[in-house]
Amino acid sequence: MKLTRPLLILLAIVVLAGGYFYFADSSDDSGQSNLLVSVKEGPLLVTIHASGELQAKRSEKIKGPDGLRSVGLYRVTIEDLIPEGTVVKEGDYVASLDKTELDEKIKESQTEIDKIETQLDQIRIDTAIEMRGLRDQLINLKFSLEDKKLSMELSKYEPQAIQKQAQLDMEKSEREYAQLENKLILTREKSIAKVGEIDASYRQQEHKLNRLLGFQKKMTIMAPKDGMVIYIRNWNGKRGPGSQISGWDATVAELPDLSEMMTMAYINEVDISKVMPGQNARITVDAFPGKEFQGLVVTKANIGEQIRNYDTKVFEVIVILQEQDSLLRPAMTTGISITVDSIGTCLQIPLEAIQSDSLSFVFKKTRTGFIKQEVVTGPSTDIDISIALGLSKNDMVSLNAPSHADDLEFVYLDQDEKRQMIQELENALTRRIKAQQVIARSVKQENLQSKDTGGSTFIIF
Incomplete structure (x- = not known):
């Protein structure tokens, strides 16, 4: 035991000294320091990063009155809206809409009704006067006709010419009486038709006024069910107090279903081809540093x-x-890391260690200095890149170019081994892509409510 301890100490000193001369002396002959790293082995996850915003998978729309366009209201201002995040019960007050334009239309409609009522009264008075005049004329003609009949009776003892004249006068009076009777009937029918036309306009305006008065009550918005009020967000920002709703989209706010959450992100056109439904994702929330949630890509836009x-x-x-958390709320900012490719185990080095000059190579440290070692690379992340051929585990490579780098020996790979490895990498990538495509085809589609438009869009889950 007494001899073992000194031997162990001596062995440790030898190892440390060897490590110092092999690894610690990262300076070359010119005294330039080189940043050395070791080739490590392990799994490689290729990810795409994006920022997004939490949303509820489903939500109940809180809408303004239906049929705004039918009463001539195409844009209505939200006059008041309770603060975002307020928890409400069914029937609680949520918002009120500006009634200025509606009140103006009510006044216009009431004025039109008053005008029609005046016209209706005027036509009734005019018709009554005209009809009375015709009746008076009819009575007078009746007396005249009786007088003509009497004259004809008395003329039977007169000469033939006088009798003929009396008969013609009586026939003329009968004709005038019949004409006046017909005129009375036509005048009555005409007045009835005119009154009916004005009365139809009156009923139409009255119906419009009743609709407008009904809309007055609907301009106060109540909660359709229990929930937390969240403002609508679109390309123009939040829809809050002072914003406008339209006759095409009368959504004021929404009550999200917090039991199922999703996050939406925008991926640039360079990386979108790597993203497929069914891929796993890691999600962080800015409001809760250190917490991480598992996610699944459900859909990507085609355009x-x-x-x-x-x-x-x-x-x-x-x-x-x-996975869900009671602390999660819509509109929270998220960080999304989508795993677009993964390799179970491979050799890896920092991405900046790779040099390119028609061939990929690294500055590999040897016992006598550095060499330019050709390598075959595979998939890479933002930090590391996989090495398929050219290096071994625990080899040391420099992140920066040593002095006199142009004079260093270039060690080429065996061309047959290189071609074979490149083919294996391509085959492996094809297999992984096919496996992802199978997963993407296996998911199903569900018709979910769209957040921005209030309509529907297909998303995969």
Whole structure:
């Protein structure tokens, strides 16, 4: 035992000294320091990063009155809206809409009704006067006709010419009487038709007024069910007090279902081809540093769009959270890492260690200095890159170019081994892509409510 301890101490000193001369002396002959790293072995996860915003998978829309366009209201201002995040019960007050334009239309409709009532009274008075005049004329003609009949009776003792004249006078009076009777009937029918036309306009305006008065009550918005009020968000920002709703989209706010959450992100057109439904994702929430949630890519847009604050076209991607937390709320900012490729185990080095000059190589440290070692690379992350051929585990490579780098020996790979390895990498990538495509095809689609438009959109989950 007494001899063992000194031997162990001596062995440790030898190892430390060897390690110092092999690893610690990272300076070359010119005195330049080189940043050395060791080739490590382990799993490699290729991820795409994006920021997003939490949303409820489903939500109940809190809408303004239906049929705004039918009463001539195309845009209505939200006059008041309770603070976002307020928990309400069914029937509680949520918002009120500006009634200024509606009140003006009510006044206009009432004025029109008053005008029609005046016209109706006027036509009734005019008709009554005209009908009375015709009746008086009819009475007078009746007396005249009786007088003509009497004259004809008295003329039978007169000469033939006088009798003929008396008969003609009587026939003329009868004709005038019949004509006046017919005129009275036509005048009555005409007045009835005119009154009916005005009365129809009156009923139409009265119906419009009743609809407008009904809308007055609907301009105060109540909660359709229990929940937490969340403001609507669209390309123009939040829809809060002072914003407007339209006759096409009368949504004032929404009551999200907090039991199922999702996050939406925008992926640039360079990376979108790597994203597929069914891929796993890690989600962080800015409000809760250190907490991480598992997610699943459920859909990606087929067409890119130009979004504010993005330099290039981006594609919408939706990720469903596979675990829930009572602290999560809509509109919270999220960080999303989508795993687009994974390798169980491989050799890895930092990405900046790779040098390119028609061939990929690294500055590999040897016992006598550095060499340029050709390598075959595989998938990479933002930090590391996999090495398929050219290095071994625990080899040391330099992150920066040593002095006199141009004079260093270049060690080439065996061309047959290189071609074979490149083919194996391509085959492995094809297998992984096919496996992801199978997963993507296995998911089903469900018709879910769209957040922005109030309509429907298909998303996969």
